[in-house]
Every structure is written in C-alpha cells, then in structure tokens.
Amino acid sequence: MEIDCNSQRSQKLSKTEKKLRQKQMKARHTLLKHEGIECVSYPTESLVVANGGLGNGVNRRQLLCVVEECGPVEALLMPPNKPYSFVRYGTIEDSKRAYDSLNGKEILSEDCSQNVVLYLSFVGKVSWEDMAPTALPPGLRVIEELVSPEEERELLESINWTEDEVISNAQRSLKHRRVKHFGYEFQYDNNNVDRDRPLPGGLPDICNTLLAKCLEMGYIKHKPDQLTINQYEPGQGIPSHIDTHSAFEDEIISLSLGAEIVMDFKHPDGCAAAIMLPQRSLLVMTGESRYLWTHGITPRKFDVVQASKGQNIGTVTADIGDLTLSKRGRRTSFTFRKVRRSPCNCSYPSVCDSQHKDTAPMFPANEREASMLEEKFVHEVYEEIARHFSSTRHSPWPRVVEFLRALPCGAIVADVGCGNGKYLGVSPNLYMFGCDRSKNLVDICGVKGFQAFVCDVLSVPIRSGSCDACISIAVIHHFSTAERRLASLRELVRLLRPGGKALVYVWAMEQEYNKQKSKYLKEKRACKGKVEEIDTSAMKAADDNDCQGSVDPNEDVSQYKGRCCNVTQVAHSNLPVHTNRTSFDSQDLLVPWHLKDGTKQKAGHANSHLASPADSHTLSPVFHRYYHVFCEGELEQACKALDGIKVQKSYYDQGNWCVVLEKL
Incomplete structure (x- = not known):
C-alpha cells in the first residue's frame, strides 16, 4: 500500500510539473510574440520573470524579497507598465536555483486584488538602451x-x-x-x-x-x-x-x-x-x-x-x-x-482650430446632429458597401476567437454590431446571435444560416441580464459623441447577467504602440507628389478594422503600393478625410472606402467623392465612414464611468484598443 501511495504521489507531481512546464512555455511564447524577448534553453545569470512586473501590480520591493531568497541579486530591472521583469544574479548557480524554486510561485499583487503566478526563463544579455528616460516635451x-x-x-x-x-x-x-x-x-x-x-x-x-x-x-x-x-x-x-x-x-x-x-x-x-x-x-x-x-x-x-x-x-x-x-x-x-x-x-496649424476654420466645428453640437452625421456617414454607407465589405471580412481575429472559445459550453453570446457574422460560427458550443444596423449585412448573416436581426446598438431588443457574454468589435468608434459612445457601452452591460463578460474593440489613435506598428501602417503607401488616377476595380477595400488595425491575411496588400488616396474634402461635411495607410492626424474623421462591386457609377454620388478627375468617365465611387479613433486610456476611462462593472483586462491588438468587462 505504501508503494502504491508513493506511486500516486509521483504521478501527481509529474502532472503538476507538466502543467507548470506548459504554462511556462506559453509565457515564453507570449514574451517573444508581443515583446520580442527571446528566451534561451541554457542557464545564464539573467532571468525574465513573466507576470512579475509593474504592469500587473507587482511592487519592486515585493519582487526583490522573493528573488533574493535564491542568492545575491546584482540587478532587478522592472520596465514601466510591463507585466514582466529581469533579474540578474552574480552566479549561474544562483540563477538556476531561482529557476527551479520560483517557477510557479504565487505572490499577492500590490493592491491585494489577485494572486500572481511567476514564470521564469533564462535570457541572454538584456539591453536597456531603448528604455532610457524620455526628455521633457519642448516647452x-x-x-x-x-x-x-x-x-x-x-x-x-x-x-x-x-x-x-x-x-x-x-x-x-x-x-x-x-x-x-x-x-x-x-x-x-x-x-x-x-x-x-x-x-x-x-x-x-x-x-x-x-x-x-x-x-x-x-x-x-x-x-x-x-x-x-x-x-x-x-x-x-x-x-x-x-x-x-x-x-x-x-x-x-x-x-x-x-x-x-x-x-x-x-x-x-x-x-x-x-x-x-x-x-x-x-x-x-x-x-x-x-x-x-x-x-x-x-x-x-x-x-x-x-x-x-x-x-x-x-x-x-x-x-x-x-x-x-x-x-x-x-x-x-x-x-x-x-x-x-x-x-x-501658433506654429502648429495642422492641429490649430483657429487656422482651420473651414473644418470647424469638428463635433456634432447636439443629439440630432450626431444622429444625422451617423446616418449619413455610417448607416447609409454600410448599406451601400455591404456586399463588398462582407467579401473582405472572412478571417476572425485570433484574440476575439480566444475570448469566445474560453466561454463555458452552452453560453448565450450576443455579437452587437455583427456585420456579416464572421464570429457567429466560431464555436459550435455557444448559442450566438447577432444584431446590426445594416439590413444588407444582416441578410448576409441569414444566407450563412446565422441568427441575426436589425436593430440600433443603442437599443437592443433583448431582455436585460439574458446574455453570458457580448462582443462589440469595431462598432463603438462609429458613434460621434462621448455620450453616445458611453450609452453603447451601457447597453452592452445591460444585456449581461451578473458575472457576464463583454469584449470591446475600437480603432486606436496610436497606430504604432510600444514599437508595435499595426500591419495597416506597415503597408502604408508612398505618395510622391503626383496624384495617380486610381483604378478602383483593381483595389480591395482594406480600410475597416480588420485592416486599419491589421490587414486581412488573405488580402494582397501589394496592390496598394505606389497608389495614393488624395481625397481632402467631402461634400456636406466639415470633417477631415483620412489618407489611408498613414497615421491619424485627428480623432474624429472620415475614412474612405473604395467600392468594388462590379458596377460603375457616375461621379458625384450623393455620399461619395471620387479620388481622381472624372472627366467624362465613370468610376467606382469612394464612400466615407465616420470614425472616432480612441487615444490610449480613453476606452478604459469610458468603461470606468459605468456603474457595476469591472475592467478585467485591457490591451492593444494591432491598431486597436481593447477591453474585457465583467458585470458585477
């Protein structure tokens, strides 16, 4: 009997070690993928401590006490706002001791809100040149x-x-x-x-x-x-x-x-x-x-x-x-x-409202104007471009899929602003339904066999507290006032049961963040003075969230090279027009969509503006969608203005700011 007990203990320990090793490997992969930190398989004096950083609530004094248990520490480097740290020991023996004894160790975060599990890996030489303190902005x-x-x-x-x-x-x-x-x-x-x-x-x-x-x-x-x-x-x-x-x-x-x-x-x-x-x-x-x-x-x-x-x-x-x-x-x-x-x-005319009176006012003055702006530059546009839009939207985003597949089997999930329904069929274990303001996009969902209906995101006809989870992907940035954006978040929370979660994605003002350029910005086109005529029949409309933040992996972006969208005005609008594949110059703007639907339309469409001289020719129209691109922290700030919610997680994902909310 004693032998059997020892055997069971040995087997249990083996499973624990296996689970720890899997999580450690996952932490290494995450560090390399998102931070560019490459771990090595051989012992060195330096270790990276995943989860043990200032960014997830671990204090310097607290971590130092833990790592000093294994030997004298020469340096403890904690990058600001990062969920990892670097520790360097005087000898490889001390470093190996820390690797063996501290992997999987739990410590309490500084605000006592959660236990943090440490995962250590060996690293080579750590360079801190890129983390030097930034000088004060001029003035x-x-x-x-x-x-x-x-x-x-x-x-x-x-x-x-x-x-x-x-x-x-x-x-x-x-x-x-x-x-x-x-x-x-x-x-x-x-x-x-x-x-x-x-x-x-x-x-x-x-x-x-x-x-x-x-x-x-x-x-x-x-x-x-x-x-x-x-x-x-x-x-x-x-x-x-x-x-x-x-x-x-x-x-x-x-x-x-x-x-x-x-x-x-x-x-x-x-x-x-x-x-x-x-x-x-x-x-x-x-x-x-x-x-x-x-x-x-x-x-x-x-x-x-x-x-x-x-x-x-x-x-x-x-x-x-x-x-x-x-x-x-x-x-x-x-x-x-x-x-x-x-x-x-001032000497900064690009951001000076006095020197750009032709583009003011930038924001709707009241609810009526906000509704009219969204009707013209959001709702009408999506009805027109629905078929082409859907043809470019076929690859679900990995981290959205990860969120959905982590939900319990049988969960009821609402995709609020579902578009063509590309997330509705992600998991057969979930009961998912979608809703969208565009009838033509909802019809496409129906053709695919998905459950979806037409409604306004500000008023979803679903009973309060009836959903286990909600997703809102690339929707809220289409609302033109802070109050309407907050109201859309409040509506998501209303649908959730207590303990339910919501995932929200919005376009980011920062198309380059922590050295991470969005794929959209990486593929920006070079404009060399002369405006070329754009053959819209040869272009794919890679302007939406799947490509503003990250180009659809099935889309050939090379066809954009050498082309330039030089639109600067849109009739009946005082908003600036964004030049595709460049950084944002304004938080509130119009983004062009080059329609490709096999039809030709005369220049001067009520809701489009051609990118090149029409002469007597007919060209595919360019539609313009309104966006409010979010600055860092803005989405979190809006979420925290809501009652009865907790921001579980916030992150940057290829040109988007993202949050996971939990209803308390």
Missing part, C-alpha cells in the same frame, strides 16, 4: 515645491465642494470626478468657454499670492482669468487631449495638491513621455508641449515611479530600472488659463 517645465505644506492646506480648505452649483448636461458625465470652475465655465460639449458670459466673482482671492509668484518668477506672462479645479480619487483619470487653441493663450499652468501623479504626454508621431508631477509642484505648458502634445492621466490606482533612496530596496541599483509602484492618493489640481481674445496664430 514643458515642472517646478517642485512651489507652495509650502501650509499654503497647500489653505488652498485645499478653501474649496467648498458642498455648495450648490448649476451642472450642465455635459458636466453630468463628470459625476465620478469633482470639478469646479472660476472666471469662466469650461464647456465640455465644445471644449471652449463663452467669453461673453464670465462667472461672477472671478478667481478666488486666495490664488492671488500664488499667481503673483508665478508672474514674478517668469512662469507666466499674463495673469490668468480662468481656473478649473479637479479632484481625482485613486483610480480616476482624464482622457488625452490638447486644450483648444482658440480658447486659451499659450501658457497653461497646473498646481498638484494632496498627492503626486504621473501625467502622460504624447506627440503625434507616437513619441510618449510619462511625467511625474510631485505633490505641491507646478506644471507649466508652453509652446510645443501646449499646442502639439496631448496630455492626460491614465485611470489606475498605482503609478510607476523612480524608487527613492528612502525606500529600503537593498543595494540593488539598475539606473533606469530602479522603478517601483506608488499608490495614488487623492489629488486636487488647480489649472489656470488665460482666455484668448483673438485667433490663435
């Missing part, structure tokens, strides 16, 4: 300790958050972040102020000393007349944006009180800088940093910061790898601006 300054702790306390105590205020409809969406305005009310519906309607009382008197110091020190040239006070609880943020050029003068200053925070700056070319704003510091934005770079705060409860000397992290030093997690506190910002009285004449 940006951070002045530390501008006010004393006593002045900070007085400023915070001066805010009366309890007084009654008139809250506009636009501000109701800010219910999760407290906001107050002085001097002029900032209008969130058009990102501007009404110069003819100043608020009574002007700026609080308590700010006079602070502003006088800023003028004296040369941080500002003119005394501000508008103040916005924001209070951020841990986990809250603000989407990336540029303060409207025509609304305010060059200098914008923001005082951080109560807690430190990291603010993310991004250049249109994809360059990014995460800037720490210490408590009681002043941020000064002028010139390029004010007019060209977007700035925002990613909603999270921990920031990646430089480990201070005061923290007991041992003698391990690794230059820029000396990073750790800092828990956010309640931060209150005082942002001062000077209202502009004349048009902006």
Whole structure:
C-alpha cells in the first residue's frame, strides 16, 4: 500500500510539473510574440520573470524579497507598465536555483486584488538602451515645491465642494470626478468657454499670492482669468487631449495638491513621455508641449515611479530600472488659463482650430446632429458597401476567437454590431446571435444560416441580464459623441447577467504602440507628389478594422503600393478625410472606402467623392465612414464611468484598443 501511495504521489507531481512546464512555455511564447524577448534553453545569470512586473501590480520591493531568497541579486530591472521583469544574479548557480524554486510561485499583487503566478526563463544579455528616460516635451517645465505644506492646506480648505452649483448636461458625465470652475465655465460639449458670459466673482482671492509668484518668477506672462479645479480619487483619470487653441493663450499652468501623479504626454508621431508631477509642484505648458502634445492621466490606482533612496530596496541599483509602484492618493489640481481674445496664430496649424476654420466645428453640437452625421456617414454607407465589405471580412481575429472559445459550453453570446457574422460560427458550443444596423449585412448573416436581426446598438431588443457574454468589435468608434459612445457601452452591460463578460474593440489613435506598428501602417503607401488616377476595380477595400488595425491575411496588400488616396474634402461635411495607410492626424474623421462591386457609377454620388478627375468617365465611387479613433486610456476611462462593472483586462491588438468587462 505504501508503494502504491508513493506511486500516486509521483504521478501527481509529474502532472503538476507538466502543467507548470506548459504554462511556462506559453509565457515564453507570449514574451517573444508581443515583446520580442527571446528566451534561451541554457542557464545564464539573467532571468525574465513573466507576470512579475509593474504592469500587473507587482511592487519592486515585493519582487526583490522573493528573488533574493535564491542568492545575491546584482540587478532587478522592472520596465514601466510591463507585466514582466529581469533579474540578474552574480552566479549561474544562483540563477538556476531561482529557476527551479520560483517557477510557479504565487505572490499577492500590490493592491491585494489577485494572486500572481511567476514564470521564469533564462535570457541572454538584456539591453536597456531603448528604455532610457524620455526628455521633457519642448516647452514643458515642472517646478517642485512651489507652495509650502501650509499654503497647500489653505488652498485645499478653501474649496467648498458642498455648495450648490448649476451642472450642465455635459458636466453630468463628470459625476465620478469633482470639478469646479472660476472666471469662466469650461464647456465640455465644445471644449471652449463663452467669453461673453464670465462667472461672477472671478478667481478666488486666495490664488492671488500664488499667481503673483508665478508672474514674478517668469512662469507666466499674463495673469490668468480662468481656473478649473479637479479632484481625482485613486483610480480616476482624464482622457488625452490638447486644450483648444482658440480658447486659451499659450501658457497653461497646473498646481498638484494632496498627492503626486504621473501625467502622460504624447506627440503625434507616437513619441510618449510619462511625467511625474510631485505633490505641491507646478506644471507649466508652453509652446510645443501646449499646442502639439496631448496630455492626460491614465485611470489606475498605482503609478510607476523612480524608487527613492528612502525606500529600503537593498543595494540593488539598475539606473533606469530602479522603478517601483506608488499608490495614488487623492489629488486636487488647480489649472489656470488665460482666455484668448483673438485667433490663435501658433506654429502648429495642422492641429490649430483657429487656422482651420473651414473644418470647424469638428463635433456634432447636439443629439440630432450626431444622429444625422451617423446616418449619413455610417448607416447609409454600410448599406451601400455591404456586399463588398462582407467579401473582405472572412478571417476572425485570433484574440476575439480566444475570448469566445474560453466561454463555458452552452453560453448565450450576443455579437452587437455583427456585420456579416464572421464570429457567429466560431464555436459550435455557444448559442450566438447577432444584431446590426445594416439590413444588407444582416441578410448576409441569414444566407450563412446565422441568427441575426436589425436593430440600433443603442437599443437592443433583448431582455436585460439574458446574455453570458457580448462582443462589440469595431462598432463603438462609429458613434460621434462621448455620450453616445458611453450609452453603447451601457447597453452592452445591460444585456449581461451578473458575472457576464463583454469584449470591446475600437480603432486606436496610436497606430504604432510600444514599437508595435499595426500591419495597416506597415503597408502604408508612398505618395510622391503626383496624384495617380486610381483604378478602383483593381483595389480591395482594406480600410475597416480588420485592416486599419491589421490587414486581412488573405488580402494582397501589394496592390496598394505606389497608389495614393488624395481625397481632402467631402461634400456636406466639415470633417477631415483620412489618407489611408498613414497615421491619424485627428480623432474624429472620415475614412474612405473604395467600392468594388462590379458596377460603375457616375461621379458625384450623393455620399461619395471620387479620388481622381472624372472627366467624362465613370468610376467606382469612394464612400466615407465616420470614425472616432480612441487615444490610449480613453476606452478604459469610458468603461470606468459605468456603474457595476469591472475592467478585467485591457490591451492593444494591432491598431486597436481593447477591453474585457465583467458585470458585477
């Protein structure tokens, strides 16, 4: 009997080791595929620790304590916002000991929300040249300790958050972040102020000393007349944006009180800088940093910061790898601006609304205009291009398939905005149905034998709480206001039962992220001055999410080389038109679709604009679809404005921002 028991224990251990080895190999594959980190099969002094990174809630001090159990550590390198780390031991023996004893070890994440399982692999030489700290954007300054702790306390105590205020409809969406305005009310519906309607009382008197110091020190040239006070609880943020050029003068200053925070700056070319704003510091934005770079705060409860000397992290030093997690506190910002009285004449006309009045307004002013814009540049277009669109949509996205196949057998799944239904037949173990605003696309689903019906995504005629899961792939970016995009997310959540999950994909503003170019951008066409006539009969319409973020693998993209879509205007629209296979210059734009359906149509179609001179010829039309492309963190921020949900996962997938939501 004792022999049998030992045999069973040995067999059980063997199964455990086999399972651990499989997960370890999966972690290696993921690191190589998504991060370019190649593991080696032989022992070295250096190890990569998958799952053990700042990006998934593991603190530097916490990980250091674990890896030091196996021997003296020469370096612990933790890249910002990455779910892995590198550890280097003094000897190969210590490294092998860590490999053998720490693989599969569970530790608790910093916020105690989950257990994290570590998977270690040997790596060769680790280069940190590409992770050097980014310099401040031009024109940006951070002045530390501008006010004393006593002045900070007085400023915070001066805010009366309890007084009654008139809250506009636009501000109701800010219910999760407290906001107050002085001097002029900032209008969130058009990102501007009404110069003819100043608020009574002007700026609080308590700010006079602070502003006088800023003028004296040369941080500002003119005394501000508008103040916005924001209070951020841990986990809250603000989407990336540029303060409207025509609304305010060059200098914008923001005082951080109560807690430190990291603010993310991004250049249109994809360059990014995460800037720490210490408590009681002043941020000064002028010139390029004010007019060209977007700035925002990613909603999270921990920031990646430089480990201070005061923290007991041992003698391990690794230059820029000396990073750790800092828990956010309640931060209150005082942002001062000077209202502009004349048009902006900055050196950045491509993003200046004063110098592009022919393209303003960029956003619908109300629900009626939003509905009309979407009807013309979304619904009507998809009805026209449905057959051609469907012919280019036959390859399901791998990570969407992964989400669906991970659902339990018999799960009821709604594909909201199902298009031609390419996901409806992914798994025979699921009960899937689809819905779409386009009747012609729904008819195609019917021909394929799928269950689908026509409806508006904002009002799905399905009982609340009846679905185990929902997917919304390349749909929400077609809504033209933040309120309508939020309403579409709210409708997805309504369909879910408690514990149900939703997967959402939207186009990303960042078509190059973490050195990962979308396949769409990799295949961008070169325009060399002379506009060639485009033979649309020889082109495939590779403009949708399957190719904006990632070209359909069955599509021959070589046929685009040397061609150029040089459309710059569309009749009856003030929106910019995107040049296909280039980076985005605007978040709200029209994207051309070159129709190929075997028919020819005369130039001047009501909803198209030809890409080349028509003369007396007839050409296949070019249709234009409206898109709002999302900046990093914007989709997560919208999701976190919903009640009763948890963002389980967020990631970037070949030109798309993606989230997995769970209904609590």
